[in-house]
């Protein structure tokens with residue numbers, strides 16, 4: 001990897017911090033470790049994770065979450081043994097034994113992992129398609145021994161994060177961390193490792209992708225949601241959305257829209273949902289109302305709500 005990275009590959013933010021102690025570059029907006037000291041393990045599989053494999057065999061997606069259906073190859077049935085020469089028989093038995101050892105450990109891992117996946121996914125309210133996709137990715141990396149040296153929780157979180165991104169219902173790394181009890185940095189690191197190994201191309205998420213999720217957590221009305229989407233469209237026109245983390249912009253737009261619709265939330269509340277700092281939300285908010293010429297409107301609104309409070 002080159003050292004000339006100026007943008008976070010995940011959210012497009014240009015606010016990157018170099019931690020000389022750890023030798024890492026970290027994105028201030030989404031928390032992704034953009035560049036790390038390379039400790040690479042496993043085989044390079046990029047490009048081999050193609051569309052045909054995506055459909056699975058026979059395509060029964062429910063089986064993926066159960067565990068390991070249709071991925072391992074059987075050496076053979078024990079009854080086959082009578083058809084073999086003595087020398088082959090020994091080889092067969094050796095292979096069979098080896099296979100059983102490997103497959104039971106894989107099965108055990110999968111059982112635990114799928115339980116973990118279900119818990120984490122339900123905490124995050126993720127739909128079944130995302131769960132299936134995450135299970136599929138997990139299966140894939142497990143069968144190829146790519147999970148070695150990483151905790152199951154972090155790999156599951158990374159698989160879910162990646163699946164969310166492919167289905168365009170992004171969760172922030174911060175949300176993933178809360179749901180899985182794994183550090184945000186660790187999830188980001190594992191996620192990058194997996195998408196690199198699998199050659200998955202992930203589109204950058206856009207601020208509007210977060211609107212409905214954040215709104216539901218903040219209990220904002222559909223009207224406020226629509227207002228926020230309109231603001232984001234305007235923000236896009238004045239190029240306010242490039243080079244900044246999408247979750248932060250989305251949160252700022254919702255903050256403004258809520259204010260306008262008398263559903264005011266604190267900056268703290270909004271920042272927490274998006275997994276960003278209050279400083280970030282304040283900056284995004286300022287940029288937004290300045291560039292969209294909303295300062296006067298906001299002032300009026302604030303005066304109005306103050307007056308309402310006093311009248312009560």
Ligand SMILES: [Zn+2]
Pocket residue numbers: 008009010011012013027028029030031032245
């Ligand atoms: Zn980022």
